[in-house]
Amino acid sequence: MIKNKFVSTCLLTFFGLNITHAQLSNTKKIQLLAEESYQELLENYNSNDSKSDIETDQLYAKAFLLKAKEENNPIKIADAYYMLSDLYTKTSKNEQALAYADSIIAITKNKNNYSYPAKAHLLKAKILGSQSNFQDSMNELAEANKYANINKNEDQQYQIKYFIAILKSNLGQSEESLKLFKSIVEYYENKYQENREYENEYIRSLYAYGIAFNTSKKYDSVQKINDKAIQLSLRTNDSSYYNRLLLSSASVLYNKKEYKSSLDSIRKLQKISSSRSNNDATKNTINFLLGRIFYQQKKVDSSLHYLLKVDSFAFKNKFFFPSIRENYELLIQHYKKEKNIEKQLFFIDRLLLVDSILDNDVKYLSSQINEEYSKPNLILEKQQIIESLEKNNITKIIVLVILSVFVLLLVIIIIRNKKKQKIYQKRFQELLENKKSTETKITKEKEVQTNTQKKPKEIGISEIIVNDILKNLERFEENNDFLQSNISVASLAKRFKTNSKYLSKIINVHKDKSFSNYVNELRINYVIEELKINTKFRKYTIRAIANEIGFNTTEAFSKSFYKTTGIYPSFFMKQLEKQEISKKM
Structure with a gap:
């Protein structure tokens, strides 16, 4: 495996160094790589962690896809689409990523697969959530939850729980969010102890747990969790969470009014990571934090530079989050001091629009958000253009309907599961009471009667050959030879000194089943x-x-x-x- 990986890496290096002379297109590279096994392609894909290897990753993903399409394997095709979608999220090409996720859902929704389509719905929920599209993200989580529960996929259930906890945190439901995150961290900690492959999930859950504590203003708890997560992240090649943890620590220091220390943490983050290694959302978070720090340090020009950047990014990308309100409060304060009425009214309008978006899309309203610049004050500053700002009751009704439907779906799923359990229990009792064995015995007796009634000419094989093969099959069953792995019609025919065609036909006629079903049923009855x-x-x-x-x-x-x-x-x-x-x- 290592040798193959080395060879494929050398091939790609060779192609890169000699492209001028060989003029070898990416299509040819992909065709050559597609000759490798799925496992080798996946290992090579996963070995490239840095963004500079995106193009190389794409070659492996497309080779994986080509191989899957040539074999007409829908699940492997879905795996390839997932790899490509994941690559697009790393480069912030979310529309392309969502398109691949939709393709996965289309080809797997009727496949009864353990991972799909729930895995694709989770991917969509993650992408939509990163765009602050919480309503659509919640819809995708509901779909993922449906499939994860049907398949009893515990890992996916906890991934969904993770996203629900984040949504609850964004809705201002801090205590509920913390309870969920506690159980999530415990789950991934146990998984990590059993299998080091869960390291990334464990670090991610710790990071999110810290963010939830930060929202709840439990800053000592945040730093304790961050320190633990940082130590873990330093052991892995993936530095993405290390950067985020530094940013989380900077945010804690800001909330504790330790502005210089907070700024030092950001500068450290900027020093160890290039601008390309941070995604747009992370860059925006850094700008938001810098704008607030400089405002508190009375560095007006620097503060204004970053606060305006946050505003521009928010409206350009439709990226709104509850704490962004402070960005507009600071801008309004600044232009009020400057007596710039035009700009002051402009950002009051912006803030009211942000409030409306947060009301409708995030359902987030609290007295703390409006403490310094409440809506009545904003309306007054707008010269009473708006007399009152009513909450949208229709939205609440829609939420109640969605929740009711969701609860109804859960009830239906629970009822169906209970019915399944009853059916399973009945079948278990039948097996325990040897009813299956009795049925098998009766079936065998019928087979004997049928065999005596059938004439050799009916299957076109000599009676001597038929009887000889049936005797061999009888010894095959008595000696439990069916327990051997990799039994095939060819290998068994060779043992019986006959040909595969005769053996297969006799099993089809006298056992009334295909060869594979015949062997598998023997194994199952034995076990x-x-x-x-x-x-x-x-x-x-x-x-x-x-x-x-x-x-x-x-x-x-x-x-x-x-x-x-x-x-x-x-x-x-x-x-x-x-x-x-x-x-x-």
């Missing part, structure tokens, strides 16, 4: 009996059991178990354990 009588076997993981009885993947084993029994192996094993515990009690 059911083994799990019922062997308590040690029950302690194996699903993966270990799958390997033990000849399946190459856990997914293949689970699907085959469900197809044969109507329940999943994890459920069957849990029920067996429950019965064992109840017997001991």
Whole structure:
């Protein structure tokens, strides 16, 4: 694997150095890379963390896509689209990223996949949330939640919980947000202890937890969490969260009125990271913080420079957040002192518009926001152009309707899950009482009767050959040879000293099923009996059991178990354990 990775890297380097002579197009590079395995392409894609490698990442992603399209593999195509969408978010090309996310949803919504389309809905929620489009972001989270619950995908459920906590924080529901973040941090901390691959998620959850504490003005807690997250982030090659954590620390210092220390933290951040390494939202946050720091230090020109930058970015990108109100309060104060009525009224209008957007899109209103420049004061300064600013009741009704629908959907999902549990429990009892074994026995008796009734000419194979193969199959079943992995029609035919065509046809006619179904059902019937009588076997993981009885993947084993029994192996094993515990009690 390492050798292949090295070779592919050398290829790309060679292409880059000799492009003038070879005139090798990106299309040719992609075609050559597509000959690698999915795993190799993904590993090479993930190994490029810096933004300077975006073009290289695109080559790997497009090679992945080409390979998936040639094989007509919709899930792999979705994986490639996700890689490309992720690349576009890194370069702030959100429209292209959303387009790829929509394509993923279109091709996976009916595939009953464990990760998709919930993964794509989560991606859309993240992008829309970064644009302050909280209503659409919430809609995407609702869709993701529906699929994550159906698939019992715990990782996705916690990703959704993470975004809900952020939304609650933006809605001013600080205490609820902190409770959610606490459980999220605990979840990812446990995952991180089990698997270091969860490091990024753990750091991200700590960072967001700190932001929530900052909003709640619990500054000591923020710094404690930030220090822990910074230590973790220094161990990884990805410096994006380290930069954000420095910015979070700068924000805490500002809130504690330690303006010089806050400015020092920002300068440190700017020194260690180039302007290209920070996305637009991060740059805007830095500008917002600098504008406020310089205002408090009475550096008017510097403050004004950054405050105006924040205003320009907000309206150009439709990027509004609750604390941005302070930006306009400071601008209004400045122009009021300057007695610049035209500018003063201009930014009062801006502030009223921001209030309206926050009211309608974020549902965020609190006395703290309006403490210094409340709406009555703004209306008065506008020479009573507006007598009162009423809240939009229609928006509240829409929110209630959406929440009601969401609750109704959750109730429906819960009811459906309960029905499924009853069905699973019934099937478990049937398996426990050997009803399945009885059905298998009856089926075999019917097969014997059918076999005696069928004439050799009906399948076009000599009776001697048929009987010989059936005897071999009988020994195959008695000796549990079906537990061997990688059994194929060809390998078994070779063992029986016959040809694949004869073997396949005899199994189809006399066993009334395809070769793969025949072998898989034998394995499943075997493992059911083994799990019922062997308590040690029950302690194996699903993966270990799958390997033990000849399946190459856990997914293949689970699907085959469900197809044969109507329940999943994890459920069957849990029920067996429950019965064992109840017997001991």
